[in-house]
Amino acid sequence: MRRRGWIGSALAGATVMCVLAGCSSQETNADNATRPPATPALAPAPAAAPAGSVTPSPAIALLFDEPATATLAAVLDPGTTLQLSAGATTRTLTLPGKAAALAAGKPGEILVAVPGAIVRVDAATATATTVRVDGDVHSAALRPDGSLVAGLADGTVLLLDADGAVRHRISGLSSADAITVTGDTVVVLDRRQTALVALDGDRKLGLSLRAGDGATTMIGDHFGRSLVADTAGGQLLVYTADPLVLHQRFPVGSAPYALAYDQRSETVWVTLTAGNEVVGYDLSTGIPVEVGRYPTVRQPNSVTVDEATGEMFVGSATGDGLQRIGADQRKRGQ
Numbered sequence: 215m216r217r218r219g220w221i222g223s224a225l226a227g228a229t230v231m232c233v234l235a236g237c238s239s240q241e242t243n244a245d246n247a248t249r250p251p252a253t254p255a256l257a258p259a260p261a262a263a264p265a266g267s268v269t270p271s272p273a274i275a276l277l278f279d280e281p282a283t284a285t286l287a288a289v290l291d292p293g294t295t296l297q298l299s300a301g302a303t304t305r306t307l308t309l310p311g312k313a314a315a316l317a318a319g320k321p322g323e324i325l326v327a328v329p330g331a332i333v334r335v336d337a338a339t340a341t342a343t344t345v346r347v348d349g350d351v352h353s354a355a356l357r358p359d360g361s362l363v364a365g366l367a368d369g370t371v372l373l374l375d376a377d378g379a380v381r382h383r384i385s386g387l388s389s390a391d392a393i394t395v396t397g398d399t400v401v402v403l404d405r406r407q408t409a410l411v412a413l414d415g416d417r418k419l420g421l422s423l424r425a426g427d428g429a430t431t432m433i434g435d436h437f438g439r440s441l442v443a444d445t446a447g448g449q450l451l452v453y454t455a456d457p458l459v460l461h462q463r464f465p466v467g468s469a470p471y472a473l474a475y476d477q478r479s480e481t482v483w484v485t486l487t488a489g490n491e492v493v494g495y496d497l498s499t500g501i502p503v504e505v506g507r508y509p510t511v512r513q514p515n516s517v518t519v520d521e522a523t524g525e526m527f528v529g530s531a532t533g534d535g536l537q538r539i540g541a542d543q544r545k546r547g548q
Contacts, residue, residue, distance in 0.1 A: 246369075246386075246387075246388045246406070246407055247407065248388045248406040248407055249406065249407075249408065249428065250406075251389070251391070251405035251406055251428075251430070252405065252408070252427075252428030252429065252430050252445045252446040253430070253445070254430070254445065254469060254471040254487040254513070254515050254531070255445070255468070255469030255471075255487040255488035256487075256513075257487050257488065257489075257490050257512050257513040257514070257532070258488075258490070258512075259512065260490045260509060260510075260511070260512050261490070261509070262490075262509040263509065264508075264509055264510050264511050264528075264537050265508035265509055265510070265537070265539050265543065266508075266526075266537055266538050266539035266540060266543050267537070267538050268511055268534070268535040268536065268537050268538075269535055269536050269538070270535050270536075271288065271290070271529070271535055271536035272290045272291035272533050273288035273289065273290060273291075273297070273516065273529040273530075273536045274289055274290070274291045274293065274515065274516060274529060274531050275288065275289035275293075275313060275315070275316055275516050275529065276288050276289075276316070276516040276517065276518040276527055276528075276529050277316040277317070277318070277324060277518050278518045278519060278520050278521070278527070279318070279322065279323075279324055279337045280318075280520070280521050280522065281321075281521070281522060282321040282322035282337070282338075283300055283322050283337040283338045284300055284301075284520065284522060285298050285299065285300040285324075285337040285338070286298070286299045286300070286518070286520070286527060287316055287324050287335070287337065288529065288536070289309075289313045289316065289326075290306075291531075291533065292312065293309075293312035293313050294308060294309050294311065294312055294313070295307070295308060295309065296309055296313070296324075296326060296335060298324075298335075298337055298340050300337075300338075305340035306340070307335070307340050307341075307342055309326060309328055309333060309342075310328055310330075310331055310333065310344055311328035311329040311330060311331065312328060312329065313326050313327065313328055314327045314328065314329075314351060314352045314353070315327040315352065315353050315354065315392070317353070317354050317355055317356070317393075318356070319334055319335075319356045320356060320360070322336060322337050322338055323335065323336060323337065323356075324337055325354045325355070325356065325362075326354075327351040327352060327353055327354040327364070327365075328351060329350045329351065330346065330347060330348075330349070330350070330351065331344050331345060331346050331347055331351065332344075332345045332347060332351060332354045332362060332364060332374075332378075333345070345362065345374070345376075345377065345378040346378050347364050347366075347372065347374070347378060348380075349364070349366035349367070349368065349370060349372070350366055350367035350368070351364050351365070351366060351367075352365050352366060352367050352389065352390060352391050353365035353390055353391055353392050353393045353402075353403075354393065355393040355394065355395045355400070356395070357395055357398075357400070358395070358397065358398075360376050361373065361374060361375055361376060361381065362374040362375075362376065362378075363393050363395065363400055364390075365389075365390025365391060365392070365393050365402055366389075366390055367389055367390075368389070369385065369386065369387030369388045369389050369390055369404065369406075370383060370384065370385050370387075370390065371383075371384040371385075371387065371390050371393075371400075371402055371413065372384075373416055381416065382416045382417055384413065384417065384418060384419060386418075386419050387402065387404045387407070387411060387419070388404055388406035388407050389404055389405055389406045389407075390402050390403075390404065391403050391404065391405045391430075392431060392432040392433075393432075394432060394433065394434035394440045394455065395434065396434065396438035396440075396455040396456065397438070397456070399412060399413070399455040399456045400412070400413040401413075401432075401440050401453070401455050401458065403425065403429060403431075403432040403442065405428075405429060405430060408424065408425050408426060408427065408428050408429045408444075408446075409422050409423065409424055409425055409429075410422065410423050410425050410429075410432070410440065410442065410453060410458060411423075411458075412455060412456070412457075412458040420458070421457060421458045422458075423453065423458055423459075423460055425442050425444060425451060426442070426444025426446065426447035426449050426451055426463075427444060427446040427447035428444060428445055428446025428447060429442050429443065429444050429445070429446075429451070430443055430444075430445040430471055431443045431445075431471060431472060431473050432473075433473045433474070433475060434475075435475040435477070435482070436475075436477050438454065438455055438456075439452055439453060439454055439455075439461075439497075440452075440453040440454075440455060441453075441473055441475065441482055442473075443470040443471055443472070443473055443484060444463075444470070445469050445470055445471050445487075448465055448466060448467045448468065448469065448470065449463055449464060449465055449466060449470070450462075450463070450464050450466050450470060450482070450484055450495065450502060451463050452497060452502075462497065462500065462501070462502060464495070464501060464502045466484055466486065466493060466495075466502075467486065467488075467489075468486035468487070468488040468489035468491065469486060469487045469488040469489075470484045470485065470486055470487075471484075471485050471486075471487045471514075471515060472484070472485040472514065472515055472516050472517040472528075473485075473517070474517045474518050474519045474526070475519070476494075476519040476521060476524065476526075477521050478519075478521045478522075478524050479494075479505075479524065480496065480497070480498065481494040481495065481496055481505055481506075482494070482495050482497060482502075483495075483517055483519065483526060485510065485514040485515070485516075485517050485528065486514075487513060487514060487515065490509060490510050490511070490512055490513070490514060491507055491508065491509060491510055491514075492507075492508050492510050492514060492517060492526070492528055492539075493506065493507045493508075494506040494507075494544075506544050508539055508544070510528045510530075510537055511528060511529075511530035511534040511535050511536075511537045512530055512532050512534045513530050513531040513532040513534070514528045514529070514530065514531075514537075515529065515530075515531035516528070516529035516531070517529070523540075523541060524540070524541025524544075525538060525539070525540050525541060526538070526539045526544075527539075
């Protein structure tokens with residue numbers, strides 16, 4: 215597979231850089247300069263029929279488990295039910311709290327962040343193991359050694375053993391809303407400071423970069439990049455983790471929010487909540503190149519891709535259904 219290139223645009227991006235030395239020793243985050251967290255735009259009534267097909271569903275968060283079980287995981291409104299669909303088989307389980315985020319665990323496993331816990335779900339059997347966490351968990355991630363990372367609403371980042379025992383507790387952020395892991399490097403998105411922060415080892419915060427005007431979501435890809443939607447600034451931001459550098463920033467408009475990466479086609483898909491659209495970008499050059507744009511269900515606050523087939527799923531946060539856009543329904547360059 216051809217490795218995609220990164221042409222550095224960070225130095226020209228007017229991004230503020232600082233080193234948060236010693237932040238792990240802070241007792242509070244009271245001195246942090248913050249803003250109200252950015253949110254998806256309130257979507258208008260769709261101007262066009264959604265592409266592909268739509269089935270009734272109250273899905274408000276989506277994740278596709280690859281490649282172990284080929285299972286579509288959907289959090290159903292109001293957020294306490296997880297639905298797992300694989301082929302014609304659908305299972306549901308009740309969560310111990312309202313889900314804040316979904317993340318990939320070990321092969322065949324889905325992590326669900328809920329208040330006071332990380333729920334480890336076996337996608338094949340729909341059975342769950344609850345890892346108790348002291349705090350309101352907003353984000354979760356699995357590290358290569360099998361340990362866990364939990365991001366809390368108050369900005370604390372917890373490094374945990376697989377059973378939930380706390381290895382290290384790192385403070386200094388205002389909120390820890392999304393996490394990506396690349397090797398030993400952990401990157402955290404702080405929505406209230408609209409910043410990305412890399413951990414300096416396991417004990418303190420390290421390099422921090424401003425993330426647009428109001429970043430909301432972040433995912434990782436197989437190149438180790440962190441992809442960020444700057445919803446307030448209408449931009450797609452692309453970072454590498456070690457060291458933390460902004461490589462690409464590109465205006466996409468219309469309040470970008472949900473993100474999914476299709477390794478099969480090396481495309482990042484971004485939902486535009488102000489326009490009820492999903493747009494794909496090739497990131498192989500210094501400037502993202504649009505390769506597809508499709509109308510979606512109203513309020514497309516979630517998106518995921520089945521990398522084996524190329525099927526894309528978009529969830530409506532207003533109950534307008536679950537949208538499926540097949541790979542055969544998309545033409546590269548459209």
